[in-house]
Amino acid sequence: MSGDDAMGDVAFRGTLGAFTLDVAFTFPMRGITALFGPSGCGKTTILRCMAGLQNLPGCLAIGRDIWQDSDRRTFLKPHRRPVGYVLQEASLFPHLSVRGNLRFGLRRSGKRESDHALRFDDVVALLGIGPLLGRGTATLSGGERQRVAIGRALLSQPQLLLMDEPLAALDSMTKDEIIPYLETLQKTLHMPMVYVSHDIAEVARLADRIVVLSNGRKIADGPVTTVWEKLDLQSAIDRAEAGVILAVRVVRHDTAFRLTYLDHHGQELAIPMVDRAPGSTLRIRILARDVSLAIERPSGISIRNVLAGIIRDIIEEPETAHAEVLIDLGGAVVRSSVTRASVAELNLAPGHAVFAMVKSIAFDKLSLNLGLAGPD
Amino acid sequence: MPLRPMFRLRPVLAAGIFIVLALSGRPGTALGGEVRAAVAANFSAAAKDIAGLFAKETGHKTVLSFGSTGQLYTQVTQGAPFDVFLAADRARPQKAVTEGFAVPDSRFTYATGRIVVYSRDAGRVDGEATLRAGKFTRLAIANPATAPYGSAAVETLRALGVYDALRGRIVQGNNIAQTFQFVDSGNAEVGFVALSQLAGISTGSKWVVPQNLHAVIAQDAVLLKRGARNEAARAFLQLLRGPQARAVMEKLGYGPGS
Amino acid sequence: MLEGSDIWPPVRLTLQLAATTTVVLLILGTPIAWWLARSRQRWKEGVAAVVALPLVLPPTVIGFYLLLALGPDGPGGWVAGLFGGRSLAFTFEGLVIGSVVYSMPFVVQPIRNAFEAFGDRPLEVAATLRATPWDRFWTVAVPLARPGFLTAAVLGFAHTVGEFGVVLMIGGNIPDETKVLSVAIYDYVETLQWAQAHILAVGMLVFSFLVIVAVMTVDRRLKRGGS
Numbered sequence: 072m073s074g075d076d077a078m079g080d081v082a083f084r085g086t087l088g089a090f091t092l093d094v095a096f097t098f099p100m101r102g103i104t105a106l107f108g109p110s111g112c113g114k115t116t117i118l119r120c121m122a123g124l125q126n127l128p129g130c131l132a133i134g135r136d137i138w139q140d141s142d143r144r145t146f147l148k149p150h151r152r153p154v155g156y157v158l159q160e161a162s163l164f165p166h167l168s169v170r171g172n173l174r175f176g177l178r179r180s181g182k183r184e185s186d187h188a189l190r191f192d193d194v195v196a197l198l199g200i201g202p203l204l205g206r207g208t209a210t211l212s213g214g215e216r217q218r219v220a221i222g223r224a225l226l227s228q229p230q231l232l233l234m235d236e237p238l239a240a241l242d243s244m245t246k247d248e249i250i251p252y253l254e255t256l257q258k259t260l261h262m263p264m265v266y267v268s269h270d271i272a273e274v275a276r277l278a279d280r281i282v283v284l285s286n287g288r289k290i291a292d293g294p295v296t297t298v299w300e301k302l303d304l305q306s307a308i309d310r311a312e313a314g315v316i317l318a319v320r321v322v323r324h325d326t327a328f329r330l331t332y333l334d335h336h337g338q339e340l341a342i343p344m345v346d347r348a349p350g351s352t353l354r355i356r357i358l359a360r361d362v363s364l365a366i367e368r369p370s371g372i373s374i375r376n377v378l379a380g381i382i383r384d385i386i387e388e389p390e391t392a393h394a395e396v397l398i399d400l401g402g403a404v405v406r407s408s409v410t411r412a413s414v415a416e417l418n419l420a421p422g423h424a425v426f427a428m429v430k431s432i433a434f435d436k437l438s439l440n441l442g443l444a445g446p447d
Numbered sequence: 448m449p450l451r452p453m454f455r456l457r458p459v460l461a462a463g464i465f466i467v468l469a470l471s472g473r474p475g476t477a478l479g480g481e482v483r484a485a486v487a488a489n490f491s492a493a494a495k496d497i498a499g500l501f502a503k504e505t506g507h508k509t510v511l512s513f514g515s516t517g518q519l520y521t522q523v524t525q526g527a528p529f530d531v532f533l534a535a536d537r538a539r540p541q542k543a544v545t546e547g548f549a550v551p552d553s554r555f556t557y558a559t560g561r562i563v564v565y566s567r568d569a570g571r572v573d574g575e576a577t578l579r580a581g582k583f584t585r586l587a588i589a590n591p592a593t594a595p596y597g598s599a600a601v602e603t604l605r606a607l608g609v610y611d612a613l614r615g616r617i618v619q620g621n622n623i624a625q626t627f628q629f630v631d632s633g634n635a636e637v638g639f640v641a642l643s644q645l646a647g648i649s650t651g652s653k654w655v656v657p658q659n660l661h662a663v664i665a666q667d668a669v670l671l672k673r674g675a676r677n678e679a680a681r682a683f684l685q686l687l688r689g690p691q692a693r694a695v696m697e698k699l700g701y702g703p704g705s
Numbered sequence: 706m707l708e709g710s711d712i713w714p715p716v717r718l719t720l721q722l723a724a725t726t727t728v729v730l731l732i733l734g735t736p737i738a739w740w741l742a743r744s745r746q747r748w749k750e751g752v753a754a755v756v757a758l759p760l761v762l763p764p765t766v767i768g769f770y771l772l773l774a775l776g777p778d779g780p781g782g783w784v785a786g787l788f789g790g791r792s793l794a795f796t797f798e799g800l801v802i803g804s805v806v807y808s809m810p811f812v813v814q815p816i817r818n819a820f821e822a823f824g825d826r827p828l829e830v831a832a833t834l835r836a837t838p839w840d841r842f843w844t845v846a847v848p849l850a851r852p853g854f855l856t857a858a859v860l861g862f863a864h865t866v867g868e869f870g871v872v873l874m875i876g877g878n879i880p881d882e883t884k885v886l887s888v889a890i891y892d893y894v895e896t897l898q899w900a901q902a903h904i905l906a907v908g909m910l911v912f913s914f915l916v917i918v919a920v921m922t923v924d925r926r927l928k929r930g931g932s
Contacts, residue, residue: 124829156829227833
């Protein structure tokens with residue numbers, strides 16, 4: 072298979088009321104590509120265009136198949152596109168049972184049952200929805216509904232799964248219940264997904280690649296770690312969520328104090344112990360608000376992780392007390408959110424050496440990507 | 448108390464009182480009497496002419512309410528404010544007397560109706576032969592159970608000995624006005640309508656049914672209890688009997704009353 | 706006490722007329738309701754207004770124009786001519802046409818509301834599950850709008866049973882063909898046969914009450930199911 076066959080090629084440019092969308096990106100037909108940005112950035116519109124539910128001028132090629140080419144007046148109707156579409160609200164058909172919902176797409180896949188890549192029993196087992204089959208949709212919990220919706224989409228035998236904030240309507244406990252299913256899906260079915268989200272934690276945990284959107288335009292795209300380290304995401308995300316993702320290697324475990332030591336480009340980090348073998352890689356997320364700065368290596372404090380680096384850039388926000396400092400750790404970059412007063416008192420400036428202090432506690436469960444190794 | 452505002456108020460008050468009087472006082476109450484008449488719908492054109500005549504002669508005003516005789520009678524029994532009742536039949540005024548809604552002895556036949564076999568197609572109706580030949584699919588008549596014009600039509604058909612033959616082709620209008628619509632719209636080729644309905648029509652073809660073929664279609668009027676003390680009501684009925692009213696009715700296709 | 710032969714033919718005829726009319730209304734009204742619910746044409750509210758006209762027009766106006774339309778000068782006469790007739794007035798078929806026009810808003814409105822109530826979402830989901838537009842209509846839209854169809858059928862049926870003015874104007878009061886219940890009651894009242902009138906009128910009263918209860922029940926279920 073050539074490289075092009077395994078790519079999706081997306082380009083849309085058009086106006087919807089006061090909103091203008093103008094994006095172009097490619098994504099591999101494997102793994103999870105996240106469309107990330109605040110609400111109103113156009114990510115859902117892109118997904119709807121890809122499913123054929125909306126027709127904005129542009130082009131869409133999935134592998135060798137052209138789904139849309141406005142210049143040639145090609146536009147595949149939504150029911151002719153082999154996509155599975157999962158929405159924020161499960162949108163199960165209330166007049167059908169769980170089994171009826173699951174079979175709805177299966178019966179219309181246009182393939183004989185023996186040719187199905189995704190068999191009914193397998194999908195039901197994978198998503199753990201066997202006990203629900205005879206139930207009506209009204210009696211399901213939010214998490215159950217979403218699992219059935221995912222199963223229904225899968226059983227229509229799609230080449231591509233489109234997910235529009237599938238977890239956004241769920242509480243955090245239910246999210247934790249669903250995420251492992253998505254990860255399993257990814258590992259066992261190799262189903263490519265385009266995943267729309269505005270939640271950094273979700274994207275960090277699930278996505279391989281990311282397309283960052285703001286105001287209908289693409290700000291950046293690429294592998295998720297690279298994009299996170301390099302990009303000023305200020306316009307895409309609010310301050311509390313700003314941060315970076317670091318690819319790290321597990322060095323050793325300290326069973327007495329229940330800590331795992333990690334290596335990042337020769338610098339050591341400690342986090343609460345995780346169940347990963349020494350030598351394996353994983354991704355961690357460090358929020359800017361959890362990083363403090365010192366101009367000398369501090370001593371006599373409780374913070375365990377102190378990383379030496381050089382200030383690359385300082386972004387001050389004129390109308391507020393805040394400033395964002397980017398620190399080059401010799402390869403990767405971490406972000407620190409400090410007050411503008413601190414910048415002045417410590418005389419911080421690009422090129423100065425500083426020490427970034429990260430609280431261990433900042434490596435919380437959601438920010439760990441347990442399921443997937445980093446792409447590099 | 449300062450005087451000036453009072454003077455300004457006075458013309459306003461006067462204007463207000465004048466307006467209230469003008470709105471509430473009907474000309475009739477000041478200048479003459481008023482008659483409220485319940486009139487069978489088929490007589491509406493004639494009733495308007497006669498009311499005009501009445502106003503010119505006496506200065507009294509006539510308020511006309513039209514409806515089917517049955518409906519008007521029901522309204523009378525339920526206390527509707529009518530002084531006189533001009534029905535399309537004999538039965539209802541008679542009933543009004545026996546049931547105590549009308550003044551005894553006030554009942555009289557003010558007009559007699561004439562029925563006509565009519566078609567909007569020129570040449571289709573040619574005397575009674577048309578009914579005997581029966582070359583039509585639908586024959587419209589007024590509902591004989593409720594409308595005197597309808598029962599007269601049935602009597603005519605029986606008298607000619609064609610009722611059984613034509614029975615299956617009869618369609619019934621709820622009243623004589625609707626029957627006329629059936630014929631005039633062409634939905635029924637022929638029908639028994641009232642002569643008065645053809646007053647302004649010169650096209651089509653018709654046969655005025657001789658009165659010996661059916662019982663007289665007598666339209667009776669009666670003075671209702673409410674109008675017993677109303678001089679204007681009595682005057683109206685008086686005029687209705689007189690030669691001027693008779694002339695109006697003759698022009699509009701009614702025969703004379705008793 | 707009362708000869709059944711007098712009372713029952715109008716009842717039977719009325720039920721027959723209402724049933725036929727309801728079936729025709731559902732067949733004609735559903736595509737109209739669908740178009741009104743889904744179309745983004747600007748003039749669709751004009752069409753909706755035309756459909757709703759019988760709600761405000763007196764039956765005599767509708768009856769009068771129907772009489773002209775069914776007659777030899779109108780399209781009805783042309784159709785009747787194909788079968789050797791002269792006019793569709795005074796026929797059962799003519800009554801069905803009149804009743805369909807007269808009861809149309811009572812059928813279109815509930816179905817349209819039901820189609821609008823579930824929005825675009827379920828249809829879009831069905832499309833992504835490979836359902837063609839025709840398929841989506843039958844397997845998603847119609848089942849989801851079922852309470853609307855139920856209300857529409859009950860209202861259409863009931864409104865036809867209760868219809869009077871239009872039938873009076875285009876029916877011709879022919880026993881077994883166009884003499885329906887409401888006309889029969891009217892005749893009984895007019896001819897002072899109040900006993901017969903009472904029997905039919907009380908029957909209508911009870912029937913109407915049951916219909917309203919049924920519609921309200923369906924409505925409540927629709928609201929509960931929709932939330």
